Amino acid sequence: KPAHQISPVALEAVKRIDAIFDIEREINGLDADARLAARQNLSLPLVNGLHDWLQEERAKLSRHNKVAKAINYMFEKRGRWQAFTAFLEDGRICLTNNAAERALRGVALGRKSWLFAGSERGGERAAAMYTLIVTAKMNDIDPQAWLADVLARLPDMPVSRIHELLPWNWKALSLPQAA
Template sequence: MAGAMDYLLKRWAAFTRFLADGRVCLSNNAAERALRGIAVGRRNWTFAGSDAGGRRAAALYTLIETAKLNAVDPRAWLADVLARLPAHPARRIDELLPWNWTPPQHSQSAA
């Protein structure tokens, strides 16, 4: 018990952060729910091909979960970003991140 109390007291500022900012959740349930799909399929992820393939898969999962957390449809976002990426300037790549992304406006032509 003393070890647990010592651990908590050394991290008191981080532990009480949720009291000062109502956006901070006391639990990590949202993060665990987001990772559940990956944990369920972890046996399949051993076949990523290589360490580099595993890192690429992790980056892609991170982007998809970030889109979900920003209330963006991951499929629509990914399809649009992959279509726009070849012609998009590298210095403006941050515009394509899920929290900055705006869906393309499709104009409807008169029949």
């Protein structure tokens, strides 16, 4: 939008949120305890300031104002502000949902393809395969190598040891074992 159409309140809110993200970029890669400590020292005062500032600005705006509606969205339903600030209480929590969105990107890209699974049963099989492939990726395993090995081992595997083939337990056959 042209500068004259951007709400000064919205612009200030974005600047304040950017400052919180700047801190997150600086502490990215630290262990969970170090991130939590940095968030408590650096981010918490900014988040508290953002909360108070948003409440003050909301009181000055008409209830029909688009910015007021956005602020109301954050505070009206119980739990939204708490969900936003959960990262301040747990160093393992990411401020964004980018990782989850990246994981779902393949599903979104294949959305039209899923329409052609053939049947409900075919769709269930496709979902099961997709789950296995993504689980392998999340465990830093090449899905194609894992599936090939699992399918080769499965016929001779006793049922009591099937759990060994799950991605987080799986060990690829080394060359000497394969020979």
